[in-house]
Amino acid sequence: MPGSELYEKFMALHTRDGGLVMPNAWDGLSALMLADAGFEAIGTSSAALASTLGRLDGRHQVTREEHLEHARLLGRLTGLPVNGDFEDGYGDTPEDVAATVEAAVEFGLAGIGIEDTSGDPDHPIRDFDDAVNCVRSAVEAAKGRIVVTGRTDNFIQGRPDLDDTIRRLTAFAEVGSDVVYAPYPPDLDALDAIVTAVAPTPVNVLVSPADKVLTVAELQKAGVKRISLGPSLYMHATGALEHAIKALVAGDLGSATTGISFERISGVLARGKN
Template identity: 75%
Template sequence: MMGSELYEKFMALHTRPGGLVLPNAWDAPSALILADAGFEAIGTSSAALAAILGRIDGRHAVSREEHIAHAEVMARATNLPVNGDFEDGYGDTPEDVAATVDAAIEHGLAGIGIEDTTANPDAPIRDFDDAVARVRAAVQAADRRIVVTGRTDNYLQGRPDLDDTIRRLTAFAEVGADVLYAPLAPDLDSVVKIVTAVAPTPVNVLMSPADRVLTVPELQKAGVKRVSLGPELYANALTALEQAAKALRRGDIAAATSGIGFGRIYDLVASAS
């Protein structure tokens, strides 16, 4: 599928009534399980990818090439639109962000997220003008061939400023971002204010507001058009591994091997080959 066709297909999922749930996978089998469950698109998780590689997310510890290769595996396995959670766009300048977008399009991704982060824990959020310039460069490079999500990490980085969050998201929309995202807004009222301020641009929410976990219908009622889970499904899988490890340490082989079985994984992978 050509970039413009993939853009239209993925964007249509955001603009239809209810929008979409975009679960985040971390390898081919997890992507195939999500596809088999009926999800129509999947996302990568920069946090899960960094953890898999034994690195820390958001510190420029993962390269553009590594993340693109990771996303491409899942896109090829499932033939679904894949949205790349590409941190700050992998580069110091807006031109670097544009190059990342070009590479993502070349490798068949349907969407790409660009954060306003810096990878510097002492000053984690970029200045407003720099953040906007990077999203503008991403949109210009995308040219409606890949869905661009403009994201501010104010809340994730300990900057609970709703006014600045809305200012940034509004500016991202004004330079052409297709989707907007502010992970972990503090409560549903803040989510509604964000959705209202940037309408009609679709808004992504990470799981729920920070104060309580809502259902997908509750988020849709608030106007949210995309719900993602970041690294939470990966963490859920590792929870099962931790429980199995403890059972095995106790000598309980049956409890340690009570999962879906490798035959199921083999069948999923074989069906995609």
């Protein structure tokens, strides 16, 4: 599907009544299980991908090429629009970010997220102008072929500044971001303020505000147009693995070997678009 058609298809999910729930996969089986459950689009998770490779997220330890290949695999297997959680766009400069967006279009992604992170633990959030320039460069490179999400990680990085968060998201929307996003707003009032400030630009939310886990219906009522889960599903699966490991250490083979059947896995894999 040409980039412009894929853009229109994916963007339409954001602008319809209720928007969409976009869970994040981390391998072929998880992507196919989400498709099998009826989800209309999926995202990658930079944190989950990094973990599967034994690396840390947000430290430039996963390469752009590795993430692109991963995203293309998920899209090829499922036939679904895939949104790439591409950290800071794998770029120190706006030009680098533009190159990443061009590559994402070539790899068939439907969307791409560009964060204002830097990968530097001592200065984790880019300065305002630098962040806006990177998002502007992403939008200019996208040319209506891929949905661009402008994201600020203020709350994740211990900067609970709602005014600065809204300032950044508003600026991202003004330079053309199709969607904006601030993971883990501190409460529903903060989320309401964000949705109001950037309207009519669609807002993504990562699971729920930090103070309370809301339902999909409650988030939709608050005006959220896309709900993603980041690494949450991966963490849930890994939690089950840790429980099984503890049972195995204790000698409990029964508890350590429960779970989905191999027949179920084979059936899901057989439906993949290989």
